[in-house]
Amino acid sequence: MHENYLLRPIIYSLLKLCFRVEVRGVENFHAAGDRCLIICNHQSYLDPIIIGTFLPEKPAFAINIYQADKWYFKWLDKLAKLYKLDPTRPMVMKKLIQDLRKGAKVALFPEGRITTSGGIMKVYDGTSKILEKTGAAILPMRIDGAEYSKVSRMGGKLRLRMFPKIVVTILPPHKPVEDGNEARDSLVYDMMCEAAFLASNYRTSILSAIVDAYYREGPKHIVASDANRIDITYKTLFTRAFVLRDALRPKLEGQGYVGVLLPNALAVAVAFVSLHMLGKVPCMLNYSAGEANILHGCKIAAVKTVLTSRLFIERAKLETVIEALQKEYTVIYLEDVRDGISLADKLKGAYCARVCRDAVDSVLKTVKPDDPAVVLYTSGSEGVPKGVVLSHSNLLANINQCIARLDLLPSDTVFNALPVFHSFGLAIGMLMPLVRGIKTMLYPSPLHYRMIPDLVYDTDATIMLGTDTFFRGYAHYAHPYDFWRIRLAVAGAEKLKDSTRRLYADKFGMTIHEGYGVTETSPVLSVNTPMQHKAGTVGRPLPKVEYKLESVEGLTTGGRLLVKGPNVMLGYLKADAPGVIQPQGEWYDTGDIVSVDDQSYITIQGRAKRFAKIAGEMVSLMMVEEIASTLHSEVGHAAIAAADDKKGEHIVLFTEQQDLTREQLIKYVNDNGLPELCLPKHLVFRAEIPRLGNGKIDYMTLQKEWNSA
Numbered sequence: 001m002h003e004n005y006l007l008r009p010i011i012y013s014l015l016k017l018c019f020r021v022e023v024r025g026v027e028n029f030h031a032a033g034d035r036c037l038i039i040c041n042h043q044s045y046l047d048p049i050i051i052g053t054f055l056p057e058k059p060a061f062a063i064n065i066y067q068a069d070k071w072y073f074k075w076l077d078k079l080a081k082l083y084k085l086d087p088t089r090p091m092v093m094k095k096l097i098q099d100l101r102k103g104a105k106v107a108l109f110p111e112g113r114i115t116t117s118g119g120i121m122k123v124y125d126g127t128s129k130i131l132e133k134t135g136a137a138i139l140p141m142r143i144d145g146a147e148y149s150k151v152s153r154m155g156g157k158l159r160l161r162m163f164p165k166i167v168v169t170i171l172p173p174h175k176p177v178e179d180g181n182e183a184r185d186s187l188v189y190d191m192m193c194e195a196a197f198l199a200s201n202y203r204t205s206i207l208s209a210i211v212d213a214y215y216r217e218g219p220k221h222i223v224a225s226d227a228n229r230i231d232i233t234y235k236t237l238f239t240r241a242f243v244l245r246d247a248l249r250p251k252l253e254g255q256g257y258v259g260v261l262l263p264n265a266l267a268v269a270v271a272f273v274s275l276h277m278l279g280k281v282p283c284m285l286n287y288s289a290g291e292a293n294i295l296h297g298c299k300i301a302a303v304k305t306v307l308t309s310r311l312f313i314e315r316a317k318l319e320t321v322i323e324a325l326q327k328e329y330t331v332i333y334l335e336d337v338r339d340g341i342s343l344a345d346k347l348k349g350a351y352c353a354r355v356c357r358d359a360v361d362s363v364l365k366t367v368k369p370d371d372p373a374v375v376l377y378t379s380g381s382e383g384v385p386k387g388v389v390l391s392h393s394n395l396l397a398n399i400n401q402c403i404a405r406l407d408l409l410p411s412d413t414v415f416n417a418l419p420v421f422h423s424f425g426l427a428i429g430m431l432m433p434l435v436r437g438i439k440t441m442l443y444p445s446p447l448h449y450r451m452i453p454d455l456v457y458d459t460d461a462t463i464m465l466g467t468d469t470f471f472r473g474y475a476h477y478a479h480p481y482d483f484w485r486i487r488l489a490v491a492g493a494e495k496l497k498d499s500t501r502r503l504y505a506d507k508f509g510m511t512i513h514e515g516y517g518v519t520e521t522s523p524v525l526s527v528n529t530p531m532q533h534k535a536g537t538v539g540r541p542l543p544k545v546e547y548k549l550e551s552v553e554g555l556t557t558g559g560r561l562l563v564k565g566p567n568v569m570l571g572y573l574k575a576d577a578p579g580v581i582q583p584q585g586e587w588y589d590t591g592d593i594v595s596v597d598d599q600s601y602i603t604i605q606g607r608a609k610r611f612a613k614i615a616g617e618m619v620s621l622m623m624v625e626e627i628a629s630t631l632h633s634e635v636g637h638a639a640i641a642a643a644d645d646k647k648g649e650h651i652v653l654f655t656e657q658q659d660l661t662r663e664q665l666i667k668y669v670n671d672n673g674l675p676e677l678c679l680p681k682h683l684v685f686r687a688e689i690p691r692l693g694n695g696k697i698d699y700m701t702l703q704k705e706w707n708s709a
Helices: 002-019 025-031 045-053 090-101 126-134 183-196 206-217 235-250 264-275 291-300 310-314 319-326 333-337 344-352 360-364 390-403 421-434 451-456 469-479 498-507 619-629 662-673 697-709
Strands: 022-026 036-040 060-064 081-084 106-108 137-144 169-170 222-226 255-261 279-286 303-307 330-333 371-376 387-391 414-415 439-442 465-468 488-491 512-519 523-526 548-549 558-565 571-573 589-597 602-607 609-614 618-619 637-644 650-657 681-685
Touching: 002 045, 002 414, 025 169, 045 081, 045 137, 045 637, 060 090, 081 090, 081 421, 090 106, 090 469, 106 126, 126 183, 169 451, 183 390, 206 264, 206 360, 206 390, 206 421, 222 235, 222 264, 222 421, 235 264, 235 303, 235 310, 235 333, 235 697, 255 264, 255 291, 255 390, 264 279, 264 421, 264 439, 279 333, 291 319, 303 310, 310 319, 310 498, 319 330, 319 469, 330 333, 330 609, 333 387, 333 662, 371 390, 371 421, 387 390, 390 523, 414 421, 414 451, 421 439, 421 465, 465 469, 469 498, 498 512, 498 619, 548 589, 602 619, 618 619, 618 650, 619 637, 619 662
Parallel strands: 022 169, 036 106, 036 137, 060 081, 060 106, 222 439, 255 279, 255 303, 279 371, 303 330, 414 439, 414 465, 465 488, 488 512, 650 681
Antiparallel strands: 137 169, 371 387, 387 571, 512 523, 548 558, 558 589, 589 602, 609 618, 637 650
């Protein structure tokens, strides 16, 4: 008894000294009361010792008998009561349930094993059975930092060290649901993902998060590369960023928003970090949007200066755009800045990179989480582009929401050909890797269908981002072995066709996980994952994303999707008030019509603006395109609504399939029991469907063509 009394404070002192253990949310432990099941992620062999030592009261532990008998758990019973669960001995489980009903606090690891993925692994159904039998409150807990210790199982995937700082976060308790086991399993997993997100430091600045990654992963950690195949480390990234910061400082004095007209290359990553070091807000101009929209983007953000590259302007043939910009704005070429850099400037940059946190301390103290971090622009596929202002916290919230659901590790390599003027390409393809320590391969164009598969193969990329259009283009030229290292492929921005999904499964043996988001939500709202995947849907909402559906006249299923959460934008920049952020209210209207099933999987039915109202009925234009794609999946199709004197509107289908006939569509509709209202009145052959730089169909151009015909 005396030995046990001394053991706990001794272990407490040792862990506090070595791992600087910090416990947050102790008040939630007390609020949970009696009859409480503590669920926690499992990162290392230290976890049960930390829980048994640092909680205000010693909980009992439910642990698998095969784990309990291992040497490193043998003495755990000196710190806490153990329930050694054994399928062949149900009386132990019965005793645990009885004690919980009487008011005990019991801790367990729903994953049943130490993570080898860095994320939350499979949740076993034992947790839901205990909840079903006891009605106990659930107290989520999160351990962070232990995965970097030498006693984790993340060797070769993370930069392990002897004594990393460990943080224990106790979240508010939950009452158990009354539904079946499947709902409880989903609830437990969701709470663990939510705990991972809430324990993350998303209430900070982008620069602070990247600096944290620099110190966490080390200065020699490779974090980016581009088409020139030059890898750069965090140290090199920050050295270049500091040099550019000092060169730009006098040129950007007094400016808030700065235009960035650059492709996916190392220069854009360096420029982005440099601007944040100066406290400036990058405006990511869409160089594929045309002269008028680029000028419009600068105007609504009250931009005075645009950063670009002579080589890029030449290769992208944007000379006329630059001529127009130079009439109203200062254009700075990065090559000119580079030519003016001296040896002393480089040495100063290298020194600042060595003392990185101190060198940016002043701006880190000045910038607030809710300050603007970037301006992106809506695609303009259905109207004049608006400036979307995302805060530091918006971006970091979405990054950490994705990390909570997906296993994303510094040992990964992201192949990102999605342009950084696109929210998916910027936030997920560039910023998330910089914050998480993942190497990102920045490639300037997603349209190089022949080259990209070989580059994915040659760079050993493990994560791939794209749209349905781009994935189909790559599959046409790719060798079956080109994507052998890809463990996570995510598609967004447009509907993932079943034919594309099947093609990748059959030819490459891989699953494309479809997600959904909009620029205004930084951008991801939901995503299918290897853990939770339902084909034909865009997955389940990310942690802390709330949604509601508003009914739409003429629709019998689904509704208009409204969302709110920490990843929803600050507001818009518009022409009527350049540089002034216009908030949009508590709930953001996505403009999409969706349905949500009983497991919270979201199915997109189409844009609200992309429905035709025919004889009082709402018909999804996306459904019309899907019908045509089913008949001819290898080419593009685009449907628009046009005015009709008799029925209000009718459907016009543009197609790249020259021999597609209305009779073929009629037969398919009749054979599959679909309503005849979804049949297009007119078929228009077009050799190539126009697309925007992010891969989306340019419906405005098609609408103008039809209206002027």
